[in-house]
Amino acid sequence: MLEIKDLRIRFYTRERDAVGGINLTVNDGEILGLVGESGSGKTVTAMAIGGLLDRAACDVSGQILLDGTDLLTLDSARFRKVRGKTLGVVFQDPSAALDPLMKAGRQAEEALLIHTSMTKKERKAAVLQAFAAVELRDPERVYDSYPHELSGGMQQRVMIAAALVTDPSLILLDEPTTALDAGVQAEILALLKRLNAEKRISMLLISHDLSVVRRACRRVAVMQRGRIVEEGEAEALFSSPAHPYTKRLLEAIPLSRLRR
C-alpha cells in the first residue's frame, strides 16, 4: 500500500518545481497508472519513490508512505533495506538496465544476495521459479546466458523477475514497454495483469502512452507539469475525460490502438 502526500520536488538548476505537491494512493493488489507527457514530472516522482534522486541536487518535501513508513525520512542505509525488498523497480530499456558482462541469472539474484541469507542454490531455485512465473521458456538457459543473447521481451521479463523474486509489496514500473515493439508490448502488459491478479502485488505503472495504461490499469492518474490534473477509474476516464488536457491526450492516440 503506497500513499503519497503533498510531494513537492524542486531542482536547484531550474526555477519551476518538478513536482508541485501531488497526492496519490496505490491500494493493495491494485495497478495504478500514472500518465503524462515527458517532462510532466512522472519519472521524477518514480525516482523519488525509489529513493534514487540525488538529494544534493534538489529540495524534497511531503511524504511517501510505503506500508506506513515514510521513505523520505529514511537515511540511505535504511532506505537500502527497503529498495529491492519491499519495493521493486522495473526500468524502461531492459538492454541498458542489464549489466552486459554479467549473466542474466546472477543479476536477477542480486536482490536476494543483498536482502536474504539464502545459499547460492536456494537463490538459483527462487530465480528459476520467478523466471517461470514471468513465462520465460527454458529458464535454465536464460539463467546462464548474457543479456545480449536474449531478445528485448525476454530481457524485460528477466527485469520483472528480478523485481518479483523478493515478493515486494509494490513494484514501480517506469515506461516498462516503451522500448519494446508492439507485439511484445501486449504480452508484457498481459503478464503484468496476470501477476497482479495471481500474486496480489500492487503496481505503479508510469507511462506516456495512454493505450498502454488503458489496457493494464484499473485506476489512472493524469499528470501535467508536476501536478495531478485528473484521477479516476480507467473506463470512466477514457470514455468521458473531465480535464481538457486529458481530452487532448486521448485525441493524440491513433484510433487503431484504441480498440480494447
Added chain:
Amino acid sequence: MKTVFKKAAALALTLLLASFLVFLAFQLIDGDPARTMLGAEATEARVTELQAELGLDKPFLTRYFGWLGGFVTGDFGVSFSSREQVGAILAPKIGVTVTMSLLSFALIVLFGVPAGLFSARLRHPAAVAAQTFFDQLFMAVPPFVLGVGLSWVFGILLKVFTPLEFPSLTADPAGALRYLFFPALSLAVPRAAMTARMLRASVREELNKDYVLASMARGASPRQAEVRHVLKNALPPTVSFLAQTVAELVGGGVIVEQVFGVPGLGGVLVDAIGKRDYPVACTVIVILAFFVILSHAAADAVNLAADPRRRGGEARV
C-alpha cells in the same frame, strides 16, 4: 583459432617490415662502421680489409637477408665493434630493460588505477578541477627531468640508492630492484596520470548507465554497484591504453636509462646507432618492436576475453 593464427601472421609481417625499414635506414644514414671502428688514423687498405671482413661490401639485399636468416635461427650475428656474439651482449641487458619496464608498468597500475577509481567518485566541481589539474601536472613532467630530480633527492641526499652504481640483477636482485624503482617511477608518473584520467572518464561514463541504477534499485549501495558492475565494464578501454603504454615504456626507457646509468637495451641502442653497429642496432630494434606488438596483441586478447559480446562471434559493434 583462425583469428589467433591471423594475428600471429600480422605480427610477424609487422616485425619483418620494421626490420627492413631499420636496415634501410642504416643504409641511408652517413657514417661507415668500419671507418668508425678503426678510428681516424686507419689506412684505406685496413678499412677496406675490415669492410670485407664485416661483409659490408656485399649488396644491401644480400646483407639484409643474411642478417634476417641468422635472426630467425637465433644467431644474431657478431657485433661489429666488440666482436662478441650479439646475443651474448644483449642477454643481460634485455633482462634489465624488461624488469624496469615491468616495474614501471606495475607502478602505473598501482598508482593509476586506484587514483582513477577514487577520483571518479569525486562530485564536487572544485575537487574535479583539482583532480584534472594534478593529472595534467603529472603528465607534463618529462621522465628525464623527473629522473634527474629523483636521482638527486633519493640518490645523493637520502642515499636510498647509489646513482650510477647499478647492482647486477643476478648478483643482487634486491639491490637491483631498489635501484630500478626510481627510473621506473620517473617513467611511470606521467603515464599513471594518463591511466587515472582514462579510467576516471570510463568509470564516470559507466556510472551513468541504467544498469547501475537497476542494481541500486535492488538495494545495492553505490560502492557495491561499482565493484560488482562498473569496474568490469570500465576496464577494457583502459586495458588497451595500458597496452599502448607498455609500448611507450620500452621506447621511453632509452632516455631514462641514460640518466640513471642503467645498462639496458636503451644504452646499447644509442651506442650501436652511434657506432653504426648494424647487427646490434637491428637486433635491439626488432626486439623492442616485438615487445611493442606483443603488448598490443595482449591487450586485444584481454579485451576479447573480458567481453562476451565479441567472444560470441556476433560482434555487435
Added chain:
Amino acid sequence: MSDPKVKKAKKHNILLIAGAALTLAVLLFTFVGAFYTPRDPDAMNAAEKLLPPTLNHLFGTDKFGRDIFSRVMKGTLSTVSTALLTVLAGGGVGILAGAVTGYFGGKADAVLTRLGDTVTAFPAVLTALLVVSLLGPGGWQVAIALAVAFIPSFMRVSRVSFAGQRRLPYVISARLQGASHAGVMLRHILPNTLPSLLPALTIGFSNAVLAEAGMSYLGIGVTPPDASLGYMLSEAQGMLALAPWYAVSCGAVLLAAVLGVGLLGEGLKDA
C-alpha cells in the same frame, strides 16, 4: 538567482580559464621573444658566468655568461614552433590516413594500420637520427621526425571516429543526395569528429614538446648557439649543483607550456 548552490555549476570550467591563461602566457612569452628579448641571447660575458637570478638577469646566467631569460624566450620559440609543426604535419597526415582507413576500410585499412603499427614499433630516436642525417640538424627536421612518429596515434583517433560516423543515417542520406565521398568526409564527418580530435591534438602538442625535450637530451637535431628548451634543460641538468636556477627556469617554462595546453584541452572537452 545568486543561490550559492546554483553558482556551483558555473565554476566547472575553471580548467578552461586556467588552461587558456597559462597557454596565452606562454604564447605571449614566445611571441614577444621572437621580436624582443631583454638582452642579446647570444651575447657572452666572461665576467658574468653562472650568476644567480638578479634584476637584470631574471633567470640568472649560463656557463658562457649569457642571459638565461632571453635564451629561454628564444628556446621556447623553437620548442613551441617545433611542437606546432609536429602536430600540424603529424596530425594532418594522421587524421587524413585515419579518415581514409576508417571511411573506406577494407584493404586500405589493413595496409595503413599495418604501416601504423610498424611506425609505432619503430623507435622515434632512430627516425630522428635518420631524418637529421639526411636533412641536417635543425628544428624543422626534428619536427618532421616527430611528426612521423606521431602519425599513428592521430590515425587511431580519427579512424575510430570516422568508422563510427560512417554508418550513421546523416552520412547515408548525404550520399543518397549525390555527395561525393570526399565531400561527405569533409563537410559532414570531419566537423562531427572534431570534438574527439581536439583533445588528441592538444595531447599531441604536449607530447611533442616532451619528445623534443627528450631528443635534445640526446643532442639530436639541435644547433648551438641557438637552443631549444629541451637542449637547455639537458645542459642545465649537468650544472644542477652549480646553477640549480638554470634547470628550474627551463623546467618551469616547459611545464607551463605543456600544462597550459593540457588544461586547455581538458577544458575544451568538457565545455
Added chain:
Amino acid sequence: MLKRALAFLLAALLLTLAACGKHEGGKEPDAGADAGRAGENSLVIGVAQDLDESLDPHYAVAAGTREVMFNVFEGLLKPDRNGNLVPAIAESVNVEENGTVVKITLRSGVKFHNGATVTMRDVLYSLDRVRGADGKEALLPALTAIDTVETPSDAELVLRLAEAQPELTSYLTFAIIPADYTEQATKPVGTGPYRFVERVVLERVVLERFDDYWGEKASIERVTFRVIENAEGLLLGLQSGALDLVNHLTVTQAASVDKTKFDLEEGTMNLVQALYLNNAVKPFDDVRVRQALCYGVDRNEILSLAFDGRGTLLGSSMYPAFTKYFDDSLTNYYTYDPAKAKELLAEAGYPDGFEMKITVPSNYQPHMDTAEVLVQLLGKIGVKAKIEPVEWSVWVDRVYTKRDFESTVIGVDASSMTARAMLERFVSDYGKNFINYKNDEYDRLFAEAQNTFDDAQQTAVYKKMERNLTENAASLYIQDLADMVAVRKGLTGLRFYPVYVLDVAALSWDAQ
C-alpha cells in the same frame, strides 16, 4: 574531499619509501662506500667512452683503449712521466753505426699474465705482427724500415735498417704479447702491472694487480673502469660515491665537483685544438683570409669564456708538453688585431665578411663549447659562422676522410712520441692531410727532416716546419686543453704523462 585525495597519494608514496627503507639494513649508507673501497683496496674510475673494437693492443687505435690498456701491456720500451722512453721488457736498447743498427738485450724473468715467461719467440712474433712481416698489412708503417732481424742469443736482438731512422726507438713501445695466443681481442694477456679480469660491453672493464710483475708492484688490487657515456652521469657518479676518479673533465664539469670529497688535479690533454680550415675550399684557399681569422679571434676570450681561463695557448701543430719540439715563439705570432683582420679580409675581397660552417663532433663537449664561442668572436669581424654538430662516425667519414667540410674544431693528438706524428699529417700527399694543406716549402722541409740523422739538426728542421704552418696560417691554432681530473680524497699518486695514458699502478689509497 580533495584533502583525502592528496593524503592518499602521499601515503602511497611514503609506503613505497618505507618499503625501500626496509632493505636498508644490509648496506650502510654511502659514507661507508668510501671507506669500503679504500678498505677493500679497490678503485672505480669513470670513463666517458666505452673501449671499442677489440682489446688487441696492435689493432686498438682509439685513445680511450690505449689509455686503459697501458696498464696491461708493455713494449720493449715504455714512456715515463717526463716523456722519456725507459727500458721495460728490454733491459737495454743501443743504437749503433749512426742509426742503422739497433741492439736490444731482453730482461730475464719477465712473466706474462698467464704465468708463462717472456721468450725471444714472443718478441719476434710481436715484432713481425706490427711490422707486417707476417704477410698482413704493417700496423706500424715506421717499422717497415727494418731490413733484417738477427738473434745472436736468446737474450739479444739485432735490428738492421736499410737507412738511418733516428726515431725508430720511439716506435719500440708496441706491446709484446704471447706468440700464437689468439684471444687478445676479448681476453688480452700482456706483461703490465695489471692483469685483465673481465669486460662487459658498455658497462665496465675490470683489471687486477699482477703479483708476478717484474717491476715495482702496483698498490691497488682491483680497478674497475665504469663506462658512463653521458657527461651528467659521470658527475652524478662522483657525487653518489659510485666513482673514485674521473679524468678528461671539462672545466665546467670540474667546477661542479664536490670539493669536500674530491681534489681537482690539472694536467694537459696533450693535443692541438684548432679551428682547422679546409685549405682547398673558398675562402680558406686564400692565405690572407686564414691570417685574418688568426688576427681576428682573441684566443684568450675562448679560454676565459669556455674554459675558466685554463688551458695553454699554442701557435702551431705541436703541444707544449712535447718540450723537445715545442717552439713557444710561435704561440703569439698572431696578436689579437681586429683592424688588421678586417683589412686583410677587404684585401682578399670580403670587405663585409662571409658565411662559414663549423662542423663539430657533438660528443666532444670542449670542442662544441669552443665552436659556440668562436661563432660569437668571429661575429665581431663580420664573419657569420654556423655550427653543424655531427655524430663522431659522421665526422670521421665526412670530414676526416672525404674532407667534405669548410672548418671544424677538433683536437689532434700524437699516436707515438715523435714530432713526425704531429707534422707529417700536413705534407701535401699524406693520406690523412684532411685540411688539404699544400706548401712546397713544407714538403721539402719534411723530406729534409727524414734524411737528417743528427737528432739536434732534425729537431731544428721540424721547428722550421712548425713555423711554416704558423706563417701560412694553415689553421687557427688555439690551445692544448686542460685535463681536469677529479680524485677522491685519500687517493694519491696521480701522475700526468705527455702521452694519452692513465698510470693506475702509481695510484694508492692513503693509510686509513
